[in-house]
Amino acid sequence: MEDRDGAPTPDDGPSSSGAAGILRAFVEAVPTPTLVCDPDTLAIRAANAPAADLLGHDRGTLTLMGLPDVGETDVTVAGEPVADAAAPSGPSAGPPASAGSAPRVERFEWNVRLGDPGVRVAAALHTATIAGGEWLVVGFSDVTDRVAAATERDAERRVVDALAETVPLALFRCTEEGTLSRWNDRLAAAAGYEPDALSGRALTSLFDEATRDAVSEALSRVYRDGESLSREARLLTRTGERVPYRLSVGPVTDGDRVVGAVGMGEDLTEASLREERLAVLTRVLRHNFRNDLNVVTGFTGRAVEAVDDPKLTAELERVIETAERLLRLGETSRKVERLLSQRPSPRPVALGAAVDAALESLDTAVRARGVIDVDVPEGVVVSAVPFLPEAITELVDNAVRHNDADDPRVRISAAELPSESWVSLVVADDGPGIPPAERAVLTGEETPLEHASGLGLWYVNWIVTAGGGSLDIVESKAGGSRIELSLRAAEESPAEDAELFAPDGGTG
Secondary structure, eight states: OBOTTSOBOOTTSSSOTTHHHHHHHHHHTOSSOEEEEOTTTOBEEEEOHHHHHHHTSOHHHHTTSBGGGSSSSSBOTTSOBHHHHHGGGSGGGSSOOOTTSOOOOEEEEEEEEOSSSOEEEEEEEEEEEETTEEEEEEEEEEOHHHHHHHHHHHHHHHHHHHHHHHSSSEEEEEOTTSBEEEEOHHHHHHHTOOGGGGTTOBGGGGBOHHHHHHHHHHHHHHHHHOOOEEEEEEEEOTTSOEEEEEEEEEEEEETTEEEEEEEEEEEOHHHHHHHHHHHHHHHHHHHHHHHHHHHHHHHHHHHHHHOOOHHHHHHHHHHHHHHHHHHHHHHHHHHHHHHHHHOOOOEEEEHHHHHHHHHHTSOHHHHHHSEEEEEOOTTOEEEEOTTHHHHHHHHHHHHHHTOOSSSOEEEEEEEEOTTSSEEEEEEEESSSOOOHHHHGGGTTOOBTTBOOSOSHHHHHHHHHHHTTOEEEEEEOTTSSEEEEEEEEEOSSOOOTTOOOBOTTSSBO
16 A cells, blocks of 8 residues: 555554554654664665655655665675664664663764765664654765765875875974974984874974074964975984984965964985085185195296296286186185075165175275276165175176276166066176176086186176076177176165175175
C-alpha cells in the first residue's frame, strides 16, 4: 500500500501502517536532509525532499531501499560497513537513554556518489520514539566542498613541503608570538636539534646573546610595520657552536593585520671563510703591490734625473706613468673592497653637497689642470648610498686625467626629470671619449681577450646601482664622453647629522 505522494506505507515496521503519515510529517518538518529507518533492518521508511535531492533518488525509490543501498559504496570513509556503523544506534546497542537525557548519536562520513564530482555526506544517527515506536533517524549534511577544499589544501601543503625540503636553505614560519610553527629539516639540522624539538621554540632563542637583539628587532619590525628584512646573526647550536647566519624574514598577513612571519636562513660559514681568506690575500697583495711600485717609481725618478738621452728619458717617464696607474688601480680596488664589505643602504643625499665633497677630495694636480663647471640646483635630494661622492670624483678624475688637451673641460650638471621621481646627474668632457672596451662593463660584453683596463667604471656603476640608479655613457656635444647617472629622487630630506664618505676612505 502506498501513501498519497507515492511512498510505500511502512506496514512491516515496528509500528502499525497508520504510522506512515506521522513519519512523513516528522521528516518533512525537518529542514535538512533526513531519513527514518527501521532500526533492525535499516529499511528506509520515510524521506524528506532535501534528502531526495542530496542522495539523487526520489522519495518513493528511497522507501524501497535500505540505508546501506543509498550510496555507490556500502562502507564509510573510515572503511567500516555502513550496516555496522549504524547498528550501535539500534535497540540492541544497550538500554535506551533515560528520560531527559540527550539521545546517543553515531556519526560517520560516507561517499554516496563516486567520481568527479562525487558527493560526500556526514551522517548523524540516533534513535527516537515516533508514533509509539522506536525508529532510527538519519540526518545528512553535504560535506563535499569541505572535503574538496581540504584535499586541495593537502595537495598544496605537500607541494610546499616538497619545495621546503628541496631548497638548500632553512625555511620556517612563526606565530604571532614569534614561536616556530613550521620548519624544514635544514633549520633543525643547522641548529643541531631533532625536528620535533623545535616545536613552540621562540625563533630568537636559536641565536646567541650578542646577535639575539638584532633578530628580535627585525621580527618586531616585521610584526609592527609589515616590513621584510635581512639580518646577519650567529646561530647558537645545541652543542654551543656559533654559526654565522643570514636570516631573512617577512610578514604573513590576514587583511591589514600581520598574523605571523615566514623566513629563511643561510649558513654563511663557507662564505665567511672565503671572504676572510680573500680579504687577507687582497691586503697582502695590495701592500706588497703598493710598496714595490713605490720602489719602482722612486728609482725610476732618480734615473730620469740622471740621464741626458731624451728617448731614454721618455721611456723612463712611461714607466713612472704606468706604475702610478697601477697604484691608482690598487687604491680603487681598496675602495671596491670596502663598498662590498659594508653593503651600504640607500638614504637621502643632498646632491649639491655630494658634488662639493667630490671636488674637494679631487687630486690637487688634477683639479689645477682641468676647468670644471658645476650646475647643480640647490635643494635636489636623491636616494643613494653615501659613497656617491666617490663615484663623482672617479668620473671627474678620469675625464681630466685622460684628456690630452691643454685645458681639459668638465661640466657637471643636474636636473630633476619630468616624472619627478628621478634626477639626472651628467658628467661631460671634451676629451677623446671612453673606449668601447671600457663601456662594455655596462653591457656585459667583456671578453677575456678584450677587457676594461681599470676598475673605475665598475666602481662607479656599483655605487650607482647600489642606490637603485643606473649609468649610461654616450658621446658629448664637445666630442668627448657624456656619462649620465639616473638617480632616484628621495622622498625625505637628509638627516642633519648625515655624513658623506670621502674618496680617501673617511667621512666628510
